[in-house]
Amino acid sequence: MQNTGYIHHQNxxxxxxxxxxxxxxxxxxxxxxxxxxxxxxGSRDHYTVILAGIVIIAVESISMGIxxxxxxxxxxxxxxxxxxxxxxxxxxxLVSEKxxxxxxxxxxxxxxxxxxxxxxxxxxxxxxxxxxxxxxELGVLPQKKPTSAKGGVYMFFAYVMGGxxxxxxYFIFDIDKAILIxxxxxxxxxxxxxxxxxxYTKQPALxxxxxxxxxxxxxxAAGLAAGLLVKK
Numbered sequence: 491m492q493n494t495g496y497i498h499h500q501n502x503x504x505x506x507x508x509x510x511x512x513x514x515x516x517x518x519x520x521x522x523x524x525x526x527x528x529x530x531x532g533s534r535d536h537y538t539v540i541l542a543g544i545v546i547i548a549v550e551s552i553s554m555g556i557x558x559x560x561x562x563x564x565x566x567x568x569x570x571x572x573x574x575x576x577x578x579x580x581x582x583x584l585v586s587e588k589x590x591x592x593x594x595x596x597x598x599x600x601x602x603x604x605x606x607x608x609x610x611x612x613x614x615x616x617x618x619x620x621x622x623x624x625x626x627e628l629g630v631l632p633q634k635k636p637t638s639a640k641g642g643v644y645m646f647f648a649y650v651m652g653g654x655x656x657x658x659x660y661f662i663f664d665i666d667k668a669i670l671i672x673x674x675x676x677x678x679x680x681x682x683x684x685x686x687x688x689x690y691t692k693q694p695a696l697x698x699x700x701x702x703x704x705x706x707x708x709x710x711a712a713g714l715a716a717g718l719l720v721k722k
Contacts, residue, residue, distance in 0.1 A: 518652025559642030
C-alpha cells in the first residue's frame, strides 16, 4: 500500500501551487494589517479604514495574481525554449550529446560501464535522450504541466482571503476594539497558516507558526509606527 504521508507521494501540482497559496495569504494578511492599522491609528475614522482596506485588497490581489501568472509563464516559456534547443542539439550532434550524458552519469557516481550502457540506450530513443539531458543538464522537467494560470488564480483568491481577515473586525466593532481584534485575528491567522504548511513541509508546526507570526509582527510594527507619526 502506498504511503501517502511522505512528501514525494503528494501531487506535484499541489506542491508547486503551495507557494502561491502561502505567499498570497501571508501577503494579504500582513500588507492589509499593516496598512489599515496605521490608517486606523492615524485617522480614527471607520469609513476611511474600511475604504482603504477594500481598495488595498482589490488592487493588490489583482496585481499579485497577474504578477504570479506573468512570472511563472515567463519561466515556463524559458524552459520550453531550453527543451527545444536541447532537442535540436540532440538531432544535430547526437555523438557529442551522448558523450556529455555519459560524463554526467559518471559525475553522479555511476560506474563507467553502466554510464556507457545507459548513454547508449538513451541515444537510441530521442524522447528518452531529451528527458535525460533536460533533467541532468538543464534541470528542467520535460513533462511538467503548466501551472501559471492556475497559480495566478490561486494567488488572487489567497490574497483576498488573507486580506479579509484583518479587515473583518472593522465592519462589526468600534475603532478601538476593531484595532485590537484585527491584530489578534491576523496574528492567529498567520500562526495557523505557518503551522498548516507543515502538512507538506514536515517541519515542526510550532516553529513554522512562530516564524510566520514574527513576519506579521514586523509589518504590524511598521504600520503602527507610520500611523502614530501621522497622528502626531
